[in-house]
Amino acid sequence: MALLSQELNDYIVGQTRFDDPIVLEMEERAARDGFPIIGPAVGPWLYFFTRLLKASHVFEMGSGFGYSTWFFARGIKDNGGGTVTHTVWDEGLSRDARGYLERSGLADQCDFQVSESVLALSGAASGIDIIFCDIDKEMYPNALDVVESKLKPGGLFICDNLLWDGKVMAATAEGDEATAGVKEITRMLRESPRWDFLLTPLRDGVGFARFNG
Numbered sequence: 001m002a003l004l005s006q007e008l009n010d011y012i013v014g015q016t017r018f019d020d021p022i023v024l025e026m027e028e029r030a031a032r033d034g035f036p037i038i039g040p041a042v043g044p045w046l047y048f049f050t051r052l053l054k055a056s057h058v059f060e061m062g063s064g065f066g067y068s069t070w071f072f073a074r075g076i077k078d079n080g081g082g083t084v085t086h087t088v089w090d091e092g093l094s095r096d097a098r099g100y101l102e103r104s105g106l107a108d109q110c111d112f113q114v115s116e117s118v119l120a121l122s123g124a125a126s127g128i129d130i131i132f133c134d135i136d137k138e139m140y141p142n143a144l145d146v147v148e149s150k151l152k153p154g155g156l157f158i159c160d161n162l163l164w165d166g167k168v169m170a171a172t173a174e175g176d177e178a179t180a181g182v183k184e185i186t187r188m189l190r191e192s193p194r195w196d197f198l199l200t201p202l203r204d205g206v207g208f209a210r211f212n213g
């Protein structure tokens, strides 16, 4: 379900300055293989918030072949250094991500972990500036406890696909675990005093939540 016309989307995307050849190569791969990346409408937001918060430690859950990672790594490098932790359970995707980030000169800003992402986060040091969540949607609600134990107060949680192609508007998500997961984490972020939550109509719905501690 496209929220913007193709023309308007192209205009907005055209105003960003990330026409890096490796980024374009990853976008072409995603289009060719039908691999779900955040895409050029969202990537620059990851860079923007990394810069705005002067983030030096970012943790990504469900990193795929490293497209979203690229924008965090670029921001961290421009901030003067730090690490984005790339986590995915597929060894081949992790290897591909390392290749793209190495060719971009950003691998020094990346820590690649082949793992289930919630498990990897539970083993990470706390005090993280930004946590980005893009894992299987039915796993979203159970990830939030771990996110709260690792994000620093004032830190940012970014969660993708919170519109889930419009399916969240259904009165009930019975029998559809992914939609139920998206609806439930949205409710948790909205209702908990620990979060200031903003749901944006970016692409498939990106949630931004400030952790109050």
Ligand SMILES: C[S@@+](CC[C@H](N)C(=O)[O-])C[C@H]1O[C@@H](n2cnc3c(N)ncnc32)[C@H](O)[C@@H]1O
Binding pocket: 036, 037, 038, 039, 061, 062, 063, 064, 065, 066, 067, 068, 069, 087, 088, 089, 090, 093, 115, 116, 117, 118, 134, 135, 136, 139
């Ligand atoms: C939506 S894609 C991520 C794309 C990436 N964030 C981007 O925009 O470039 C999610 C990836 O994470 C993997 N994944 C899903 N759930 C996961 C989990 N719980 N732990 C580790 N990897 C997971 C999927 O197999 C897939 O490769």
